[in-house]
Amino acid sequence: MRNSPTFVFVHGAFANSFSFAPLQAELALHGHRSVAVDLPGHGFEATFPVAYQAPQDLGALAAEPGSIKGVTLADNAARVIDVLERARQHGPTILVAHSRGGVTVTAAANARPELVDRIVYVSAWCPVDLAVGDYYAQPEMADVDAGAFAAALVGNPAELGLLRTNFRTADPAVLAAFKRAFAADLTDQEFRVFLNTFQPDENLDVGTSDDRARAATWGRVPRTYVRLADDASLPLAVQDRMIREADALTPDNPFDVRTLEGSHLRWLVHPGPAAELLADLAAS
Template sequence: MARIILVHGACHGAWCWRDVIPALQAEGHEVTALDMPGRGGGVAGLTLADQTDTILSAYEGRAVLVGHSAGGFSISAAAEAAPERVSRLIFVTALLPVDGEVLGRKMQGLKGTRAPVPLVVAPDRLSYSFDLSSAGEALYNGVSPEGIDWALTQVCNEPSDPHREPIRVGAAFASVPKSYVICTEDRMIPAVDQEAMAAGLSDVVRIATGHSPFLSTPAELAGHLSRMAA
């Protein structure tokens, strides 16, 4: 069985994997869900290197890194820094970068139709969050009303600086095997854009759900992650 590190996306935390962790553990995997640095905002100067350090310091030896949404940049930076410590990258409706891309610009350049979810920038301009009055159905379509209500209470401010930084990935990143879980009903990262990012990968699966399969279809997602990790 595998050691699996779960990395959340923007404005989320380790909490979002609540329903996936026990399903993976039941299959015998060693599972750790992480909080990236700066949850809640107010921290200046954070970088992708800080995210890399958080990931690589969470385990010894090698692990499978799973990234959701913006977490695709986080796990990619870690793989570039230490490919010998990453046995596989799994992108869950996530941003799969190419060298020099900036996360914020990559989101703005997506081709598919996206839900209009305004961002709320903190007064110190060091972080942002989603406008929670309209974000629920965009972030969590397919999740139960109770699940949406719970998730919205957990959403926090996301540090802006790493999302303005060009990522550097090259041969080290390219050497790590990759898998992709496409969510066909995603309203944040449209399926057409996921398909484009996953093009060329040999291990791609599709789930008929929205942007947050860890809450809408946790058992199905865990099944795919378990197979990919093994």
């Protein structure tokens, strides 16, 4: 088993390791081991205030401290590096990121490329020419509807030191907007189940221009980009732009590009095709 790779999964914003459980089960049935990382302030380290329960007290929720306050991108990368160091004792590692998790795995590979045998970005941020925040002002993001998050935001991020979102809202307009953004091809039931795995708080630090992919370190690691064809929150145009920019940075080590049909969350709810794709990468 030593030559068999360990998949290391890194979640996106407001998510946690729990969302990878169905995919990990499918991978196990393909004969592969895996570990899903909870970044600092996520999973059982997250804050779920009493005011977040029903009946909700949004006034109190807006002022409640959160454990994720002060967590930085460097903290996230350190957590992933610790897992990679331990997993690497048992053989190769394949580092898989979803969504905002791509920023973290890029930072980890910038710092410790020798720990990673392949990076897989699944509709994940791979900042190359710009810092992540600057991509939001680009034409490729023009059709992304940020209204759902704005409407569900609780409290002042600058005062709280974190982003807090009320995923337990019953506002039908906000729920519909969330579904369009992340899960338009899921049933309403599947969508609500996934929504209830989200945690309310996320850290503010998504890095700066200094945290973009570096050719000398990150650029040495073989990489795959899995495009999600129907992703409305990170559109194909943005995914393809990051692929082009990365390939221009390291033309001798371009992305291996794959595509899965579906929305931002479908591959996690119906993980069969993704598990087959990852198993194929492990065998290559």
